[in-house]
Amino acid sequence: MNTPAAVVADGLGKRYRAKWALHECTFSVPAGRVCGLVGANGAGKTTLLRMLAGLSRPTAGRAAVAGTAPADDPAFLAEVGFLAQEIPLYRRWSAEDHLRMGAHLNPRWDDAAGRQRLRSLRIPLGQRVGTLSGGQRAQVGLALALAKHPRVLLLDEPVAALDPLARRDFLSTLAEAVAEHGITVMLSSHLVADLERVCDHLVVLADGRTVLADDLDDVLLGHRLLTSTRRDIAALEREHTVLRVERTARQVSVWVRLNGPLHDPGWEQSELSLEEIMLAYLGMSSVGPDESVLREVPA
Numbered sequence: 582m583n584t585p586a587a588v589v590a591d592g593l594g595k596r597y598r599a600k601w602a603l604h605e606c607t608f609s610v611p612a613g614r615v616c617g618l619v620g621a622n623g624a625g626k627t628t629l630l631r632m633l634a635g636l637s638r639p640t641a642g643r644a645a646v647a648g649t650a651p652a653d654d655p656a657f658l659a660e661v662g663f664l665a666q667e668i669p670l671y672r673r674w675s676a677e678d679h680l681r682m683g684a685h686l687n688p689r690w691d692d693a694a695g696r697q698r699l700r701s702l703r704i705p706l707g708q709r710v711g712t713l714s715g716g717q718r719a720q721v722g723l724a725l726a727l728a729k730h731p732r733v734l735l736l737d738e739p740v741a742a743l744d745p746l747a748r749r750d751f752l753s754t755l756a757e758a759v760a761e762h763g764i765t766v767m768l769s770s771h772l773v774a775d776l777e778r779v780c781d782h783l784v785v786l787a788d789g790r791t792v793l794a795d796d797l798d799d800v801l802l803g804h805r806l807l808t809s810t811r812r813d814i815a816a817l818e819r820e821h822t823v824l825r826v827e828r829t830a831r832q833v834s835v836w837v838r839l840n841g842p843l844h845d846p847g848w849e850q851s852e853l854s855l856e857e858i859m860l861a862y863l864g865m866s867s868v869g870p871d872e873s874v875l876r877e878v879p880a
């Protein structure tokens with residue numbers, strides 16, 4: 582049985598003046614998944630998340646989040662939690678003040694869970710959030726977003742500025758909430774090890790386009806490093822998606838997404854880690870592998 586999609590982008594695009602920040606972006610995230618959103622700086626992650634959160638209108642295409650088109654209206658905003666990169670909190674207010682405002686504004690507010698989450702992390706509820714550490718502020722932002730009981734939670738690089746311990750705490754809180762409430766999460770990050778820990782689905786953007794959208798297990802199964810003494814990769818390119826090529830005098834190495842079985846026994850196959858797969862995608866443009874760039878990568 583197919584799980585219904587909680588987040589859908591269909592030809593979604595955003596143009597700023599002449600430049601497309603996001604172009605023909607198409608993917609769907611099944612309900613209950615934690616989806617990592619990956620892309621180089623400027624790939625369009627924030628642009629995408631802001632459109633999904635109803636904070637910015639698409640120039641082209643359509644999106645559906647929790648079954649509806651994102652919009653800046655109370656019914657939609659009740660279903661969706663969004664934590665922006667800069668953790669938007671009132672610096673002069675305490676966590677307690679934010680909790681009270683949340684209870685006032687949100688119909689499904691779970692005040693007890695929000696407080697419990699912050700107390701268990703020993704975050705002082707009465708202290709101005711401007712005087713909390715970056716990690717504590719991120720946890721306050723997450724606790725507030727979760728207390729809304731959203732069906733979909735969108736997080737824009739929430740752990741980027743946190744130390745490893747604070748990142749672990751943040752991601753544990755997130756994983757517990759997902760297990761408890763079955764919410765769908767879309768989380769942008771450059772930290773592949775973190776994504777591997779919490780995500781079971783991936784969307785990768787390059788130059789504002791979707792270059793990969795799949796379950797994490799299928800991503801790991803479907804990518805291989807192929808090596809051979811031959812030089813010609815034309816036959817390989819006809820059947821599979823070549824991400825990266827490195828040539829030495831004696832050997833060619835090809836990072837590939839397999840679109841079916843590999844028939845040619847002349848290639849030696851080895852598995853790729855998620856980090857290696859992501860690096861291959863981040864190094865390619867949306868139109869194909871760039872060997873001149875790839876040659877700079879040490880073997």
Ligand SMILES: Nc1ncnc2c1ncn2[C@@H]1O[C@H](COP(=O)(O)OP(=O)(O)OP(=O)(O)O)[C@@H](O)[C@H]1O
Nearest residue numbers: 597601602603620621622623624625626627628629
């Ligand atoms: N308000 C804006 N006006 C003009 N251009 C914009 C605007 N917002 C984003 N862009 C451009 O759109 C592109 C995508 O930006 P975006 O912030 O979505 O990337 P990102 O993947 O989130 O990057 P990062 O990893 O650095 O946060 C960039 O080229 C950026 O300069």
